[in-house]
Each structure stands twice: as structure tokens, then as C-alpha cells.
Amino acid sequence: MSDAVLMQLLQVLADGRYHSGEELGERLSMSRTAVWKQLKKLPELGVQLQSGRGQGYCLPGGLELFERARIIQEAAPWCGDLLLELVVDSTNARLMARPSALGSGAVCIAEQQTAGRGRRGRTWISPFGQNLYLSMLWQFEGGASALEGLSLAVGVCVAEVLESFGLADVQLKWPNDVLANDRKLAGVLLEMTGDPSGTCQVVVGVGVNWRMPEEAAQSIDQPWVDIARLAEEQGAQPVSRNALAGRLIASLSSMLEDFVAGGFSGWRQRWLHRAAFIGQLVELSTANRRCAGMLLGVDDAGALLLDVDGEPQRFYGGEVSLRSAS
Structure with missing residues (x-):
């Protein structure tokens, strides 16, 4: 109450x-x-x-709060459950807590997260009413192997939705980041529950910087940008947070239906079209290895292809970071 x-x-x-x-x-x-x-x-x-x-x-400058009717209108033909929350620990955690009670396509959106997470246990800065914190639940058969390349396909969805608002030069950094001029704009976090080799539920979490307050951004440890700044830089129209949420829901649900049937191969070229650092020397580090090489792209399973000393090598998801060697 x-x-x-x-x-x-x-x-x-x-x-x-x-x-x-x-x-x-x-x-x-x-x-x-x-x-x-x-x-x-x-x-x-x-x-x-x-x-x-x-x-x-x-409230100086006002707020664009999430509105259920506007989101649902933008999200058509999606028709899943929408959990619209004021404050949660994390939207991923909210869906992970009750996967059996929610069907494929259920979405959780919050005005604020108190324990938002990025990859490798990093904190996802989540100020109230300023950005987009959205998670979608989907059921897969075939366990973890059916999820190869999924985070890359999610990145394509985010990029294409941003482009639909007239934003340009959106790039995808393997495996989970969305960039604009080498500044982080959005991120993806996938979490799985259920049978690792059979029926499982995956929560697709997406965080998008919409209008990041400077005071909240002080703890961000990498170059970043938000949609408001990017639109102003490019002379594009302001982007509605409700429209952004709705279009992303529609894009994700459509992609996930396709992905269940065909995997990442059909999304590979769309990812490569926006890939950051293609043809550049990069450094890649994992928990037990560090190497440098020319970034060639990704294969049909979403594995990173790197030319290391003239020999193409594949790298898969996990504790991996990637940055330009220059």
C-alpha cells in the first residue's frame, strides 16, 4: 500500500x-x-x-515514470505478464525467484534496483526513474548448449531498437556490451535455472543508460554515455523511456522465439555488422590466460575468433574481458 x-x-x-x-x-x-x-x-x-x-x-526536470498501458501498446504483439515494480533488488532476481509460476515472455521492469548486477559480479548503477532495468524470462529445451550466442543476439536487439529511434553508430562489444563511440551504453546479463542439460529457464537482463545523473555515475569505472546525451550529440529526437521499454520487449520476444528454433547462426551477420574492434588488435584475458591478437569476428555459436600469431583461435563466454590493444 x-x-x-x-x-x-x-x-x-x-x-x-x-x-x-x-x-x-x-x-x-x-x-x-x-x-x-x-x-x-x-x-x-x-x-x-x-x-x-x-x-x-x-521534481526539477520532472520524471518519465513507467506506464503499463504505454509499454504494452509499444510491445505488441507481445502479450506476456508484466511485473512493473517501484524498487527491487534486481529485475533478474525477481524473475529467477519464481520461474515456474511465470511463462515464457514474462517481463519485470523496475524504476530502481538496489542490487543491480553486471557481469563478473560487478554492480550495475541503478538510480531511480532515470534508466531502463528490464528482464525477460524464457524457457529453453536442451539446456545450456541451446544458449550459445544468446547474449550476442540480445545485444543485436538492443542495438536495433536504439537505431529505430534514429540513434547511429551503436556498436556491440563481445560478449555483453552495447557501445557508442567506445562508451558503454547498455549491458546484458543472462542467468539460467533448471536442468543444465534439459528443460531450463533463462532470464535475459538488460540495463540501458537512459538519463544517467552525474552524481550516480561517479562510481562507474569506464567511459559511458546515456541515450539523452547521445541523442543530443547526434541531433536525434529525445527517446521516451516507455517507448524504449516496449520496443525492447517486442524485439526480445520475437528474437527468443526465433532463437529457440535456429540458434545464433541467423543472427551472426547482424552482430558482425555492428561489432566493435573488428580487424583491430585487441587484448583478451580470462581467469587463467591473457593474449593479444587480431579480432576476426564470431562463429555460428557466438564464440570469439581471434588471430593469435597467425593462428585463428576460438574463445567462449565466461570470465572474459576484451579491450582494444591500442
Whole structure:
């Protein structure tokens, strides 16, 4: 109930205008004291609240909160379950906790994550109401072997959705990153539960920097960019967060249906078309190996192809990092 009241308050303040305590009380059907208690929760979420004498309260710049109807409209013909949350530990964890109760295509989206995760146990910075944190559940037969190259196909979906909004020069860095001019724009995290050699459920997690606040980005340890900055740099139109979520859901569900039938091979050329560092000297490191070579591309299973001292070698997913040797 508390989350519902807080969401109602945010929906009123989302326009970025000043609203008096009296107006907020009337619109939320509660006393001004109760309104004040709810307002005090906003800074705890990392939401900047501004007050003005004789004016009331506002959220500078406003917020575009997620709206179920708008997302579903953009996501057509997808018609799965949509868990729309205010704050969660992580959207992946929320779906992983109940895979048997949700069917293929179930989606969880949150305004904020308190324990968002990237690859290799890294923290995924997840400020409230500013980015996109989205996970989709899908059932596979054939276990882990059926998932080869899946994270790359997810990257293609993210890139193509961003391109549909008029954004250009989106690149894919093997195996999980989406870049723009060598700056991280989005990331992918896959998690599996069930039988590793039979029927299993996979949660596809995607985090996209939509409008990253500078203060939240201070702990990011690599070059980054968000959609708002990228659109401004390229002279593109602003991107709606709801439209972004809906189009990504539609793209992922369509891709996953195709992937179950045909695997990564049909997505390979679309990945290569956007591949970062192709034809460049790169360094690759795993838990027990480090080497340098020319990046040739990927094979039909999504394995990285690297020319090491004139000999093509394959590298598979796992604890692998990749960066330009230059």
C-alpha cells in the first residue's frame, strides 16, 4: 500500500511543476501531514525534491515514470505478464525467484534496483526513474548448449531498437556490451535455472543508460554515455523511456522465439555488422590466460575468433574481458 501511495505522489510530481501541499493532499485524499511523510521518502530513493516558499514542491526536470498501458501498446504483439515494480533488488532476481509460476515472455521492469548486477559480479548503477532495468524470462529445451550466442543476439536487439529511434553508430562489444563511440551504453546479463542439460529457464537482463545523473555515475569505472546525451550529440529526437521499454520487449520476444528454433547462426551477420574492434588488435584475458591478437569476428555459436600469431583461435563466454590493444 505504501508503494502505491508513493507512486501516486510521484505521478503528480512527475510533470516537474510546483504543487502545493494542499493540492497534493486533495489529489491523494490524505492529510498534509501524511503527504509530508511521503515526501520525505523521495530523497531516500535518490529523487531530488525541491521546495519553494509559497510554491510547494517539485521534481526539477520532472520524471518519465513507467506506464503499463504505454509499454504494452509499444510491445505488441507481445502479450506476456508484466511485473512493473517501484524498487527491487534486481529485475533478474525477481524473475529467477519464481520461474515456474511465470511463462515464457514474462517481463519485470523496475524504476530502481538496489542490487543491480553486471557481469563478473560487478554492480550495475541503478538510480531511480532515470534508466531502463528490464528482464525477460524464457524457457529453453536442451539446456545450456541451446544458449550459445544468446547474449550476442540480445545485444543485436538492443542495438536495433536504439537505431529505430534514429540513434547511429551503436556498436556491440563481445560478449555483453552495447557501445557508442567506445562508451558503454547498455549491458546484458543472462542467468539460467533448471536442468543444465534439459528443460531450463533463462532470464535475459538488460540495463540501458537512459538519463544517467552525474552524481550516480561517479562510481562507474569506464567511459559511458546515456541515450539523452547521445541523442543530443547526434541531433536525434529525445527517446521516451516507455517507448524504449516496449520496443525492447517486442524485439526480445520475437528474437527468443526465433532463437529457440535456429540458434545464433541467423543472427551472426547482424552482430558482425555492428561489432566493435573488428580487424583491430585487441587484448583478451580470462581467469587463467591473457593474449593479444587480431579480432576476426564470431562463429555460428557466438564464440570469439581471434588471430593469435597467425593462428585463428576460438574463445567462449565466461570470465572474459576484451579491450582494444591500442
